[in-house]
Amino acid sequence: DSACSRTRHPLLHAEGAGAGQPVSWSELHARGYPQRFLPSGPGTDDEDRAFVTVATTRPETYLGDTAVAVHPDDPRATALDGMAVELPLVGRTIPIIRDDYVVMPDFITGEDSGDAKAQMATGFLKVTPAHDPNDWEIGQRHFDTIKAKCSAGEVVINVMAPDASISPDHGWSDYEANGGAHSGAHVYVGLSREDARKKVVKEFEARDLLEAVKPHRHSVGHSYRSHVAIEPYLSDQWYVAVSDDRLVGFAQRALTADQRTTAEHRPQSADDAGDGSLRFYPDRYAKTYETWHDNLRDWCISRQLWWGHRIPVWHKRCQLTEENWHDQLVATGLDHVIQKANGPVAAWTDGAEGMAIAIVRTSDGKTHDLQKDSLQPVTSDTAAEYDIYVCTLGENDLEKHGFAQDPDVLDTWFSSALWPLNTMGWPEPEQSDQTAALLDVFNPTNVLCTAREIITLWVSRMVMFNRYFLSTDGGTTPGHVPFTDVFIHAMIQDGEGRKMSKSLGNGVDPLDIIHSHGTDAMRFTLCKMTTQTQDVRMPVEHDPATKRNTSPKFDEGRNFCTKLWNATRFALMNLEGAESRSTETVIFSDLTLTDRWMLSRLTRAVSAIDGAIGQYQFSVYAQTIYDLLWRDFCDWYLEAIKPTVKTAPGQQAVLRNTLDAILRLLHPICPFITETLGEAVAGVQTGDIQALDLGGPRDPATPLCVAAWPLAGKELLNDGAETTFERVQALVEAIRQARTSSSIPGRESLTLHAPQEILALADEAGGVVQTLAGLGEVRILDGEIEGPTLEVRFEGTSLLLSGFEQRVDDEALRGQLSDQIAKLEKDAGVLDKRLNNPGYVDKAPAHMVQETRDQRAAKQAEIDELRSRLEALA
RNA sequence: GGGCGCGUAGCUCAGCGGCGAGAGCAACCGCCUUACACGCGGUAGGUCCCCGGUUCGAAUCCGGGCGCGCCCACCA
Numbered sequence A: 001d002s003a004c005s006r007t008r009h010p011l012l013h014a015e016g017a018g019a020g021q022p023v024s025w026s027e028l029h030a031r032g033y034p035q036r037f038l039p040s041g042p043g044t045d046d047e048d049r050a051f052v053t054v055a056t057t058r059p060e061t062y063l064g065d066t067a068v069a070v071h072p073d074d075p076r077a078t079a080l081d082g083m084a085v086e087l088p089l090v091g092r093t094i095p096i097i098r099d100d101y102v103v104m105p106d107f108i109t110g111e112d113s114g115d116a117k118a119q120m121a122t123g124f125l126k127v128t129p130a131h132d133p134n135d136w137e138i139g140q141r142h143f144d145t146i147k148a149k150c151s152a153g154e155v156v157i158n159v160m161a162p163d164a165s166i167s168p169d170h171g172w173s174d175y176e177a178n179g180g181a182h183s184g185a186h187v188y189v190g191l192s193r194e195d196a197r198k199k200v201v202k203e204f205e206a207r208d209l210l211e212a213v214k215p216h217r218h219s220v221g222h223s224y225r226s227h228v229a230i231e232p233y234l235s236d237q238w239y240v241a242v243s244d245d246r247l248v249g250f251a252q253r254a255l256t257a258d259q260r261t262t263a264e265h266r267p268q269s270a271d272d273a274g275d276g277s278l279r280f281y282p283d284r285y286a287k288t289y290e291t292w293h294d295n296l297r298d299w300c301i302s303r304q305l306w307w308g309h310r311i312p313v314w315h316k317r318c319q320l321t322e323e324n325w326h327d328q329l330v331a332t333g334l335d336h337v338i339q340k341a342n343g344p345v346a347a348w349t350d351g352a353e354g355m356a357i358a359i360v361r362t363s364d365g366k367t368h369d370l371q372k373d374s375l376q377p378v379t380s381d382t383a384a385e386y387d388i389y390v391c392t393l394g395e396n397d398l399e400k401h402g403f404a405q406d407p408d409v410l411d412t413w414f415s416s417a418l419w420p421l422n423t424m425g426w427p428e429p430e431q432s433d434q435t436a437a438l439l440d441v442f443n444p445t446n447v448l449c450t451a452r453e454i455i456t457l458w459v460s461r462m463v464m465f466n467r468y469f470l471s472t473d474g475g476t477t478p479g480h481v482p483f484t485d486v487f488i489h490a491m492i493q494d495g496e497g498r499k500m501s502k503s504l505g506n507g508v509d510p511l512d513i514i515h516s517h518g519t520d521a522m523r524f525t526l527c528k529m530t531t532q533t534q535d536v537r538m539p540v541e542h543d544p545a546t547k548r549n550t551s552p553k554f555d556e557g558r559n560f561c562t563k564l565w566n567a568t569r570f571a572l573m574n575l576e577g578a579e580s581r582s583t584e585t586v587i588f589s590d591l592t593l594t595d596r597w598m599l600s601r602l603t604r605a606v607s608a609i610d611g612a613i614g615q616y617q618f619s620v621y622a623q624t625i626y627d628l629l630w631r632d633f634c635d636w637y638l639e640a641i642k643p644t645v646k647t648a649p650g651q652q653a654v655l656r657n658t659l660d661a662i663l664r665l666l667h668p669i670c671p672f673i674t675e676t677l678g679e680a681v682a683g684v685q686t687g688d689i690q691a692l693d694l695g696g697p698r699d700p701a702t703p704l705c706v707a708a709w710p711l712a713g714k715e716l717l718n719d720g721a722e723t724t725f726e727r728v729q730a731l732v733e734a735i736r737q738a739r740t741s742s743s744i745p746g747r748e749s750l751t752l753h754a755p756q757e758i759l760a761l762a763d764e765a766g767g768v769v770q771t772l773a774g775l776g777e778v779r780i781l782d783g784e785i786e787g788p789t790l791e792v793r794f795e796g797t798s799l800l801l802s803g804f805e806q807r808v809d810d811e812a813l814r815g816q817l818s819d820q821i822a823k824l825e826k827d828a829g830v831l832d833k834r835l836n837n838p839g840y841v842d843k844a845p846a847h848m849v850q851e852t853r854d855q856r857a858a859k860q861a862e863i864d865e866l867r868s869r870l871e872a873l874a
Numbered sequence B: 001g002g003g004c005g006c007g008u009a010g011c012u013c014a015g016c017g018g019c020g021a022g023a024g025c026a027a028c029c030g031c032c033u034u035a036c037a038c039g040c041g042g043u044a045g046g047u048c049c050c051c052g053g054u055u056c057g058a059a060u061c062c063g064g065g066c067g068c069g070c071c072c073a074c075c076a
Helices: A059-064 A118-119 A133-141 A143-149 A191-207 A245-254 A287-294 A323-329 A333-339 A412-419 A438-442 A454-469 A510-515 A519-529 A552-577 A593-614 A618-641 A649-666 A671-680 A717-740 A755-762 A768-773 A810-835 A838-843 A847-872
Strands: A004-014 A025-040 A052-056 A067-070 A084-085 A093-097 A124-127 A215-221 A231-240 A278-283 A311-320 A356-362 A385-391 A446-448 A483-488 A491-494 A535-538 A541-543 A547-548 A750-754 A777-780 A789-794 A797-802
Touching: A025 A059, A025 A838, A052 A124, A067 A133, A067 A491, A093 A143, A093 A618, A093 A838, A124 A133, A215 A541, A231 A717, A245 A287, A245 A454, A278 A287, A287 A454, A311 A323, A446 A454, A454 A483, A510 A519, A510 A547, A510 A552, A519 A552, A519 A618, A519 A671, A552 A618, A552 A649, A552 A671, A593 A618, A593 A717, A618 A649, A618 A768, A717 A755, A717 A768, A717 A789, A717 A797, A750 A755, A750 A768, A755 A768, A755 A777, A768 A777, A789 A847, A810 A838, A810 A847, A838 A847
Parallel strands: A067 A093, A278 A483, A446 A483, A491 A535, A750 A777
Antiparallel strands: A004 A231, A025 A052, A025 A084, A025 A215, A067 A124, A084 A093, A311 A385, A356 A385, A541 A547, A750 A797, A789 A797
C-alpha cells in the first residue's frame, strides 16, 4: 500500500544488531576536537587565511562532510555567504550554508545560557548527511545548494562499510580524486572508525589545523544487545507512513473528547464509527497517547532478526529497456495485476490477487507511475537499472522468475498491531467455521488492560491498524476502534523502588507465591495493590528454606482467605444446626436492628463495588469487600447473632443471603475459594429476603462463575438502622474499653446500670449489647448498687458497671479522669479557635457552623461533668 | 532531553478542600472465649518533605524548592 515505502535513511546501527534496534544511552567522557577548515573563494588568498572551526567528537566523519552550516542570525554568516571551504586531505570543496539547527555559541550571543552545548559550540557545524540523522535532515533541506556546490557533486557521501570501517564502496566517489597538496583520502580506507579517528586527528595536527582537544561529556547510544557504540548508517528499510492522516489522524480522533487537551484533535464528527470512543483509565494516560501522536514520525518496520513475520515483499533488480519492459513483467505473471491497477499500487482487499508493485529507477530513486502508464515506458531513457518490488498475499512463484524475498522481518509491534484483527480471522473471517463471525463479536472488545510503556508501542498501533484496515471505503472513512477502554495498571517494584528484573533477582514468581500463599490470596493482594498510582512497591524476601523469593505483602490476602473460610464454616454450622427452619420470604420490617443494619451495609458495599469496578479502581473494590466481610460481617454481625440465629428463621435467611452475596461479589478476585464455599452455601435452604436481589437464584449445581451479580436495590439502604447500630457499636466499645482499663476479664458477666434512653437503645438492639460487651443484665440506673462499680462515659452521660470482684483504685480513676478532661479541653480549644474566627462564622455553611457550636457545647458539658466527678472523688 | 508518578504512623499504602488524619503489617497490654492465634479485645505511635500563596478553612488547590522513582528518546 502507499502507506508503506522503502526509504533510505540514516538509522542507528550497530554491526551484529542491525538497524532500528533498541538503544541504551550512557554518558561517556569523550574528547571534543575543534578542527579548522579553510574557506576558499574570493579574497581568501592572503597568507593569514581565515578559517572556520567546527567541533566534533567523531573527527573521522569529516571524510563524508558535504557542507558547513552556520546559524542565519550569526553575525559571521553574512561575510561567509556564498563561500565554501576545502576539506583538508580530502580536498573536497563544500559550501557554507545557513541553517537554524546550528547552536549559537555563548561567545557570539554574549549570554550565559548554562547550556553545555552552547558553551562548547563554535557556531559552525560540519554537515555529514550519511552519518548523522540531524545532518541528514539538513542535507535534505539544502539539497540543491549542496548538490551544486559540493565538489563531489553529491549531498550524501557514505564513507563507511556496515562494520563501520572506512570504505569507498558504499557511495563515496571522490576518495582518491585529489593529489598534490592533498594526499587523498584513500589513506583511511580499511581503517576501523577508531583508528581512522586517530589518524584524522594526527593529520589535522600535522597541518596545524587542530585547535584543541577538549574533554566533553555526552550521551552515546549503545546497542542493547551487543553493547557496542552505535553508528548512524545509511540503509534501506521499509517504513509505514504512520504520519498519514489515515493512521495518525484516525488514532488521534479515536480519543474521547473530554480526554483531549487540544481542540484541534477533538473528534470531528460523532458519526464516524469509533471517533471519540476510546477512553483511558486513569485519565492522565490519555495525554501520553495524545502527545505521542502529536510528534509521530514514520515508522521503520524492517528488523534484521531471525524470528518474526517475513516481510512479504519480493525484489528483483534488472535492466529494463523499451523493448524488454513489458516482457519482464508479463513473464512473472504480473501484467494482469498491473492492468487492473488503479493507482501506483493495488489494494490488499482484492483477495488472493491483492498485490502491490513498485518499479523504482535506481539512478534517482524515482518510482514509475503505474497510473500514468501501466506497462510502457514513457521515454526512451527507461533503458536503465530498475528495482521491482512486489508485495503480495499468499502463494506466488516469483522466486522462479529471479525475485528474492526481503530478508528482513516485521517489527514485532507491526505484527502485534494486527492482533485484534488476525486473531479474529481477518482478513478473511469466513474462510473457516472457527473464525466466522469472530471479528464481529470480539472486535471491538471492551477493555484492554496493559502497562504504561505499551501505550505507544502497541495500543496506538492497534488503534491505527484497526481503524485503517476496517475502513469500508479504502481509508476514507475510518473503521471502529479495537477496544473502547484502556486500563493502565500500576507497576510493581521491589522494596527499594527498583523495577523487578531477572538479572537483579529481585522479582517474585507468581507460581512461588501460589505455592507459599495460595492463588486467591495472591490475586486478592495484587488487586488491593492496584491503586491509581503509577508504581507500587513490594518488599521481596528470600526464603532460604524453599530457595524462592516471596513477599510478606501476600500475608494479608492469605489471612483474608482464611477468615472467609472460617466465617463460612461457622455460618454453615449454625444454619445446618438450626432448630427452626423456614423457606418463607422474609419481610424486611420484621427483622431485628442487627439484620437490617447488615443488609444496609451489604447494599452500600454492592453500590461502592459497582462504582469502583466501573472506574477500574480495583483497590477500592478489594478494600470494600475486605471491610464488608471482616469488619461488618465477622466482627459485628456474626458475633451479634450467635445467641439468636439458631432459633430465628428470618436471621438465618439474612445470614445465608448475605454470605451468598459476599461470595458472589468476591468471586472475580478469589474464584477458587468462593467457588468451593459457594457450593456449600447454595445447598442451604432458607427463605428469600424481601427486596434483596441477588440477581438470580442459585442451586448447588450452578457454579458461582456463572451466577448473577447482586443488585444494589435502594430499598435495603437504611440510614436509621445504620445510625442506631453505630450507637450500639460505640456503647459496646465504651464498655470494652472500661473493662480493659480496669483489667476485668471478658469472662465475667457484668451488670450495666444506665439511664432510660440508653436502656431504650439496648432494648432496640435486642440483646446485642449484652452479647458483645459481655453483660448479664442491663437495668435502670437508680438507688444503691451492691459492690464495686465502674463508670462508663457514653454520649455525655455516666453508666455504671457492677458485678465484679476487684475494687477499682480511686487513684487510677482520678488519673483517667484528668487525662480525659485534658483531652476534652484540647478539643474544645480547637473548636473555640474556629468559632472565634469571624470569617468562619460568616462565610462557612450555616449547618457546619451550627454543628461546630453543638460540638463545642457537648464538649463543655462533658468537661463540667467530669470535673464534678473528680471533685467528688477528691 | 521530554513526559509522568511519588514523598502521610517504624514499614507498605489509602485519603486529595471541612467528620478528632485511616488500613494492613510491625510494636505494646490482655486473652488458646467450642468459626478463625493466618485469630479476638484493647493501647501507643503522625511539624501529612520544606517555603510561600489562594481560602473562613489546606495533607488535600496554586507557585517555588529539596529528595526518590518510572517511562520514552534520531521527534515530543
